[in-house]
Amino acid sequence: MPHGYHTAPVRNDEKGHWKSKILHSVQDDRHGFVIWLLEFGAFYIMATLPASLRQIALFFERLPGIGEKTANRLAFYLLRLPDQDLQDFARHIQQLKARTKRCSDCLNLTEDDVCSICSDNKRDHGVITVVEDVIDLLSFETGNIYEGVYHVLHGRIDPLNHIGPEDIFIDKLLSRVKEKGANLKEIILATNPDMEGEATAMYLRDRLNEIKNESGAAFNVTRLGYGLPIGANLEYADYMTLRKAIENRNKF
């Protein structure tokens, strides 16, 4: 061990400090260079791709959750598909908007005038679950937990984004409720449990109660129960979830 190691520790520390500083700065430079190289590489790849492939990749990049790398990978994947598969894919995309329309009863998406749920006589047409979007309806259907029918609002009341009750399909729901009258047993308000979803549910509750009072109909207006998710730990539950869970507690 060198003699000076113990006699001049501070000096050695300083040396070490400067060494690590120089090393870090080299590493930083290297890091910056690698990033630059990757960016340049990506730009170079995009610039050298044939225009048709680049257009497809740019289109994929516009889809939600798709980054540049995945977009490129998908575009290359399409190129490797058999001609017939690619033609089928293109035809389906072309027909997508022309064929898809809203169900005349519940506004679910369908290719017919009335969707498969509304035309199913085995379902309970006396119970309507009101959802914000078709994707929410699909969640109920995937779980196979519900036998009633739906009403899709295609949005929710959101004053900050200038979306009022007249901008979503609330009037259509109200006229449907009036039409059904005495045949209606329950309307389940299944808008999302956030600020806008709650505001929409409260507005609907008031309007539906008005119809009940005017017409003397006997249907119930209910709201989805909130609480703790299965397998949750109380320790990590937020205050609002716990509050809703205790408000909606059941006899055990």
Ligand SMILES: [Zn+2]
């Ligand atoms: Zn329908």
